[in-house]
Amino acid sequence: MKSLQEFPRIPLAVLPTPIQKLENISRLLGTNVWIKRDDLTGIGLGGNKVRKLEFLLADAKRQGAEIVFTTGGAQSNHAMLTAACAKKLGMTPILILKKRGVTERKGNQLLEYLMDTDVRFMDTDSYDDIYAEMDRVGQASGKKYYKIPCGGSNAIGALGYVNCMKEIADTGMHFDYVCCAEGSGGTHAGVALGAKLFMPKTQVVGLMVDSDPFEIITTRIMQETAKLLELDFVPTESDVHLVNMCGPGYAIPSPEGNAAIRMMAANEGLFLDPVYTGKAFAGLIKLAREGKFKSDDNVLYLYSGGAGGLFAIDVDLG
Numbered sequence: 001m002k003s004l005q006e007f008p009r010i011p012l013a014v015l016p017t018p019i020q021k022l023e024n025i026s027r028l029l030g031t032n033v034w035i036k037r038d039d040l041t042g043i044g045l046g047g048n049k050v051r052k053l054e055f056l057l058a059d060a061k062r063q064g065a066e067i068v069f070t071t072g073g074a075q076s077n078h079a080m081l082t083a084a085c086a087k088k089l090g091m092t093p094i095l096i097l098k099k100r101g102v103t104e105r106k107g108n109q110l111l112e113y114l115m116d117t118d119v120r121f122m123d124t125d126s127y128d129d130i131y132a133e134m135d136r137v138g139q140a141s142g143k144k145y146y147k148i149p150c151g152g153s154n155a156i157g158a159l160g161y162v163n164c165m166k167e168i169a170d171t172g173m174h175f176d177y178v179c180c181a182e183g184s185g186g187t188h189a190g191v192a193l194g195a196k197l198f199m200p201k202t203q204v205v206g207l208m209v210d211s212d213p214f215e216i217i218t219t220r221i222m223q224e225t226a227k228l229l230e231l232d233f234v235p236t237e238s239d240v241h242l243v244n245m246c247g248p249g250y251a252i253p254s255p256e257g258n259a260a261i262r263m264m265a266a267n268e269g270l271f272l273d274p275v276y277t278g279k280a281f282a283g284l285i286k287l288a289r290e291g292k293f294k295s296d297d298n299v300l301y302l303y304s305g306g307a308g309g310l311f312a313i314d315v316d317l318g
């Protein structure tokens, strides 16, 4: 196995992020619920994408890129954090976003405006159209450019979450379960692979907030990451455990997600968001109520950020 140290990485996040026990919610759910504060990664409004960008932007720098492209929906946290991190490193971010979701100057659109970011919209549902547009714009610029896929979810990005699992293992704490939101697959892939390497007794659960075929997507990213790390095993679909919490659709609030947001806010003073972390935490609540966790289990919820999205919803949270 290659060591994580062998991969170029630019420190962007404040690490390690804290692990805290949610005392009130533990009492309510009858198990020990802990939270990994990846909302506190220390740039933008924090969030999981910063860990991926440490590796992705290091790769971009190594290749001499001046322009960094990425994509997502109008309120993509990943796109906002890519802009923040690229600007901090002196690169020029260009966001080519799907014209889907709240495009007004609210939430992450406001933050991108404040960072003076080049944001363009394409009225398409196909990321292939957008990646082709990146090549067109990049080539026309005459500069070296680097394309980061939607969510930063490829093998290089997933290294950020392999690294996160090492960080958790290094605390010496034991967790029976680690639960994380799944929107494009890179986080879950890194967490699941990291668990196999550093916390083999821990079961990882991906809580889907979109309804893409994540058994296939997550397995593929895990396999590509395993190859990058030169591991002597090939992850399979049996390494991927999913619960579908998407509800009415990606980025459309669900009643369960809204209830989870209120439960967390009222009991712990933390604010989840309607697109990712609320729906994902609703999955943890559902599993607890179904009796999946024993009273002495330790369940770690990966709080992946997303604050920007809470201020850009065009429906009320019921």
Ligand SMILES: *Cc1c(COP(=O)(O)O)cnc(C)c1O
Pocket: 047, 048, 049, 077, 078, 151, 153, 181, 182, 183, 184, 185, 186, 187, 188, 276, 277, 304, 305, 306, 307
């Ligand atoms: C992107 C995102 C996720 C999901 O991570 P993926 O690696 O895309 O699956 C979870 N929570 C928040 C707040 C995000 O922005």
